[in-house]
Amino acid sequence: MSVVARDLLRRTVWIGIYLLFILAPMLAMLAGTLPPSRGFWTEFSVALGYSGLAMMGLQFGLTARFRHVTDPFGEDVIYHFHRRISLIAVGLVVVHPVILFATGSDKLAMPASLTEVPLGAIAAFVSIGCLVLLVVTALWRTKLRISYELWHAGHIALALIAVGGGLMHMVGWGFYLADPWKRALWICMAIFWLCLLFYVRLFKPLFMLRRPYRIAEVRAERGDTTTVVMVPEGHAGFRFRPGQFGWLTLWGSPFKITGHPFSFSSSAEAADGWVAMSIRNLGDFTRTVQRVEVGRRIYLDGPYGAFTIGNPADMHVLIAGGIGITPMMSMIRTLADRGDKRPLVLLYGSKDWESITFREELEALESRLDLRVVHVLSQPPADWQGERGRLDASLLMRHLPPGYADHEYFICGPNPMMDAIEAALGELEVPISKYHSERYSFV
Ligand SMILES: Cc1cc2nc3c(=O)[nH]c(=O)nc-3n(C[C@H](O)[C@H](O)[C@H](O)COP(=O)(O)OP(=O)(O)OC[C@H]3O[C@@H](n4cnc5c(N)ncnc54)[C@H](O)[C@@H]3O)c2cc1C
Numbered sequence: 429m430s431v432v433a434r435d436l437l438r439r440t441v442w443i444g445i446y447l448l449f450i451l452a453p454m455l456a457m458l459a460g461t462l463p464p465s466r467g468f469w470t471e472f473s474v475a476l477g478y479s480g481l482a483m484m485g486l487q488f489g490l491t492a493r494f495r496h497v498t499d500p501f502g503e504d505v506i507y508h509f510h511r512r513i514s515l516i517a518v519g520l521v522v523v524h525p526v527i528l529f530a531t532g533s534d535k536l537a538m539p540a541s542l543t544e545v546p547l548g549a550i551a552a553f554v555s556i557g558c559l560v561l562l563v564v565t566a567l568w569r570t571k572l573r574i575s576y577e578l579w580h581a582g583h584i585a586l587a588l589i590a591v592g593g594g595l596m597h598m599v600g601w602g603f604y605l606a607d608p609w610k611r612a613l614w615i616c617m618a619i620f621w622l623c624l625l626f627y628v629r630l631f632k633p634l635f636m637l638r639r640p641y642r643i644a645e646v647r648a649e650r651g652d653t654t655t656v657v658m659v660p661e662g663h664a665g666f667r668f669r670p671g672q673f674g675w676l677t678l679w680g681s682p683f684k685i686t687g688h689p690f691s692f693s694s695s696a697e698a699a700d701g702w703v704a705m706s707i708r709n710l711g712d713f714t715r716t717v718q719r720v721e722v723g724r725r726i727y728l729d730g731p732y733g734a735f736t737i738g739n740p741a742d743m744h745v746l747i748a749g750g751i752g753i754t755p756m757m758s759m760i761r762t763l764a765d766r767g768d769k770r771p772l773v774l775l776y777g778s779k780d781w782e783s784i785t786f787r788e789e790l791e792a793l794e795s796r797l798d799l800r801v802v803h804v805l806s807q808p809p810a811d812w813q814g815e816r817g818r819l820d821a822s823l824l825m826r827h828l829p830p831g832y833a834d835h836e837y838f839i840c841g842p843n844p845m846m847d848a849i850e851a852a853l854g855e856l857e858v859p860i861s862k863y864h865s866e867r868y869s870f871v
Contacts, residue, residue, distance in 0.1 A: 432861060435734075438500035449486055453478045453613070460607040473527035474603070480520030481594040484559075485617060487514055487587065488624035493632070493675075493732065502734040503673075503689075504867045511566070518559045521594065525552070548600025555593030558586045575712070580685045584625075591621065633682035636727040639663045643724045644702065651783040653751065654718045655693065655706040658726060665701020666730065668692055670737055670762040671755040671838065671866070674730025676705060678713075678720055682727040688713055691754040691840075691866070692731070695761035703728070706785065708751040735838065735866040737763070740770050742836040742862075745828060747819060747849055749777040749841020755866055756838065757786055764796050772799040773827060777819050777845065780807045802827050819845055821852030832856040837863035 454475050465471060489497075490510040498506050562583065565572065569579045595618055598605070605611045645657040659665075668674075675687035694704035707717045720726075737744060737759050746756040753776060760772065778784045781803075790801050804815040804823065815823060819841075828835060837858065839849050846865055853863050 435500045438496075442497055442500065446486065449617075450479055450482050453482045453617070456610055456613050457604045460610060463603055463606065467531075469527055469531040470533055473524045473531075476520045476527070477524035477594075478598075478604075480517045480524065481591070481598065482617070483513060483517035483520070484587070484591050484594065485621040487517070488621045488628075492624045492628040493729070495732065498732060499734055502864075502866075503732050504865075514566075515563065518563055521559060522556060525556070546600060548597045551593045551596035551600055555590045555597060558590035558593065562586045562590060577686060584629075584685075588625070591618075629683075632729060633727075636677070636682040636729055640725045641665075641703075641728050643720055643722050643726060646718070646720055646722060648718065649706060649785050650787060651751070651778065651785040652709045653706050653785045654709070655704050656717065656720060657694070657702060657704045658728065660701040661725065663701075665703070668696055668703070668731035670696045670758040671735040671864075672731040672733040672758075673735075673755070673866075674703070674705070674728045674732065677727040677729075678717065678724075682729070686713075687727075687729060689732075689868075691733075691758065693754040693757045693761075695765045696758065697762055697765035706751070706754045706757070708785075710751075733866065735840070735864050737838075738836050738864075740768065742834060743771040743773065743829070745824075745835050745837045746772065746774045746776075747837065747839045747841070748774065749819065749845040750779075751785070752840030752842070752845075752866070752868065753785055755840055757789075759838070760790070760793055760797065760799065764793055769798045772797060774799065774801045775804065775819055775823065775827060776801060777804040777806065777841065780805055781809060781812070800827075818848065820848055821855050824849075824852055824856065833858050833862060835862065838866075839863060840866040840868070843867065843869055 457475065457478060487510060490506055490513075493503070501509075565574060565579060565582065565586075569576075574582075595614070598614065605614065640661045641658040642661045643656055644659045645655075647655040647657070649655055671691070673689050673691040676690050677684070677687045680686060690705040690707055692703050693706040694702070698704075707714050709715050709718065735755055744759075746759065748756045756774060756776075760774070762768075763770065763772070774790070776784070776790075781787075784803060790799075793799055794801055802815060802823075804817065804819055805812060806817065808814070808816045815826075824832070832853075833856070835858075837849075837853060839846055846867060850863070850865065
């Protein structure tokens, strides 16, 4: 079976499992002992609430970084799905009381005093409040000036309260839970969601704690970038495919929610399990990397991602903007180590000549491989004869041999560049299966 067919099969299986988990509670509602019907709209709104809650619970699984789940899709696609599906799930949950309200259901009638408000209703209120907060803080985190770390911790807490409140609301009403097996189904689902959370927040950090790394070298690179070389301490490390990434915890224990994602920039053929990451100074955490000391113990969780070299028969077109060069560098270094002479074109956008990360090494690699590097500068010097401006369709047509749909494309860089290149590939009728994107802003 080809890699494409195998990936398609794996994706189909995971989508099937996902749908099963979402639909199971609703199907269970219709089986066994049924309570007397309360009219179409009431039952319909309850079904929406049940599905919304099941979707919310499964969000813990989408972000649990299970390699088997993320590999066939790519981690960025999973995170994108997590974001989009949570809007639908919250929508379903919120529509549930809205329908009851619109149809004048007696379930929403106000009791004589606040002390008589049923616990199930309070739980629903708290749950919906948390869901709304979750959405607002996720969509407008940067506008609200909430730091990533604070937001991440709050995100998990709000999600736990929202799902817990939803479950309490359901149990409090208990309308469809007359049969013990239905109660058992929901208890199992809730335990399963909790296990997913424990897996990523407890089990994984424990595993990382037992497999630490040590900083072996810290190297300044062009373009305000620092390369850190890490060696496994007391274990063999892991094998990765060029283009993949890991979560790096540089300061403190892996139990802290401070892991940051970075592509491996070293060759996948490097001996003794050592790996390197090249990190551009772009914010709070990345600013601290240049002062990390050699010998420091750090933690790595990986490898992840589906952004990796494909069919050796195809010309590989690597399109990098800025620090998006790192996964490409790993691909090129790996091919050099393997003596793989497949044709490669690297279209590499940088600000100016001096800030081109890995410039000299790329020049050297051009003579070892069938590699052509095209630099594109957004702020070129006055005497610059090469490409300037942005990476776009006309640039691709100037530098690639025709038969665009036969090449294999790898794109990594700032979002506007990636959008432009993906649109350009669409114009050149390159099928989606022939290009691979890695977005650095998926979180
Ligand atoms: C798959 C992947 C591979 C990457 N590879 C590289 C690489 O090789 N080299 C490189 O320089 N950069 C890489 N990045 C980008 C890098 O992860 C961010 O630049 C870095 O996390 C920013 O952190 P900061 O605190 O310095 O910046 P901040 O200014 O605090 O944050 C900038 C943005 O980075 C994101 N971010 C911040 N903290 C985290 C965190 N703990 N986890 C996840 N995202 C966070 C948030 O979206 C935030 O808005 C990669 C990103 C991804 C998703």
